[in-house]
Amino acid sequence: MRATYEDLLRTARRIAVSAQRGTYPDESEVLADWQAVLFATKYHLRWLRGRLSTEPWECPPGKRSDNALGRVAQAIGAAADLLAVEDAAAATALNVGEDLVAARSEVAAIALMAAKVVLRNTWSFDAERTHLRSVMRELADIAGSDVRRTGLGGLAGLAAGGPAVLADARSMIGPAAARWERAHALMPPAAVLTRDLRSTTAQLRTVGGYVCHLATSLLSAPASGLDARERRDLKVIISELRGFGASAGRVESTWRRRLSDLSGLSDSQGEVAFLDLKGAVDRITRDERGFRTARELVPDHRSAAGLLDVADELLWCTEQVSRNQQQTVSWLIGAGRLFVPRQEAPSRHLLPPAPSWWLTSVAGEVGAYRPRRLLRRAAR
Structure with missing residues (x-):
């Protein structure tokens, strides 16, 4: 490569x-x-x-x-x-x-x-x-x-x-996340099927769950060596990701109620890239017993710094995929390809969650370290 x-x-x-x-x-x-x-x-x-x-x-x-x-x-x-x-x-x-x-x-x-x-x-x-x-x-x-x-x-x-030489399992995640993001970005809205919408929402929930697990492990690992600001930011991310997951769950329920489905699983390029990404994340978070413990994931401060980078990369790509899906849904509604009741059309009820992770606080001031933070939840 x-x-x-x-x-x-x-x-x-x-x-x-x-x-x-x-x-x-x-x-x-x-x-x-x-x-x-x-x-x-x-x-x-x-x-x-x-x-x-x-x-x-x-x-x-x-x-x-x-x-x-x-x-x-x-x-x-x-x-x-x-x-x-x-x-x-x-x-x-x-x-x-x-x-x-x-x-x-x-x-x-x-x-x-x-x-x-x-x-x-x-x-x-x-x-x-x-x-x-x-x-x-x-x-x-x-x-x-x-x-x-x-x-x-x-x-x-x-x-x-x-x-390019990839040093370890963690270094595989960044390129895999970029491929996942790029696969969704290159998918024209006209080619998106209803099963692809459902699949993408499930992908977003899964990746958000992985990041939440990484953040929780970083907080609970004795050897992480995080400072007070990093710990505070991780707590904010965990809280907001849980809200994002709940919003995505409501969107999934909406897909089941509102959309007809073509039989079978999604075979889009986004789904294929997601499976590759999931495999890369599983290699560092799981073993034959299940999820690794916080002590196993974060044996020292250097590992903690690497996992912070992994979490940041995943959050960034999740934001891009979520934005892309929101734009796709808006296009489908505008093109008459996705039908919603008139009373629901002005609302965002049928739109997927559109998070926004930034490197700044709400006030716009850069902190010493700000993982990309979820500052708003669109699907309510």
Whole structure:
């Protein structure tokens, strides 16, 4: 398996998420790393036929940084270098306007996460903070430009480099979750059957249950070494996921009451990808006796950090699949393919749950570590 453009952007996002956990004791250091992120972002956007009008205030340092934001810059730059490969596949992919918009949106969203880390870790550089806020406004506009929300299209599969090496069972989950998300994103609404709707809702409940189990294990494992903020965030996630599961259960009941069904199980690509994802998660959470205990899952702090990343990846992909299903249901209703009673049409009763996990608190301020949190439940 070769590293793809989508893999590189996922890596950049993953590092940006990890950057929320720590702090920069040296303000000048975080500003220098931010300059590297900004230069890499501008370079990347040019290949995607976009631009940032706000210029960096100084050149980034020549030396390579091993800090989180320095590694974000390296990942963004590596993905841009992949686009610079002048071959037929890249040329074709770079001619699809909607895919370019989606890629620009993802790159800007990653850079915006990095910018929020900088804002949280600087206090005494007023001019630089003013410049930073200006860049953040521009990045937010670009990040919100992808109204299609169906993935990177042909750009996603552009590949370069040697085979990717997956170190352990945990490292298999991220790519499997991305394939699950991508399979649903590429499914046109017109091709979705009623049994696929039911299957997707069940998939969302299952993945949410896995994340809840991981979060509970992290909280109860003596060796997890979580700080107070991480424990508080996990408790919020558990509470909200339980509400999300209850909402999804009501939607499943609605599917049974309202939808006719074609015989047999769903054979969509989303179902196939989900079974692969479920197998990958089962390999770390189960053994021949059933679910592993918290002590077995989290033998030390390093394992806890890895499981936090797994939970974050699963939550992110669950949000995307849920949003995609909501858009599919809305399309089916609008196209007359899904019939509902007139009195229920204005409500959201027949829509699947549409969670939203973000890296910020409700007030919008980035914490030291915020797993993607469910901030609202749509299916009530």
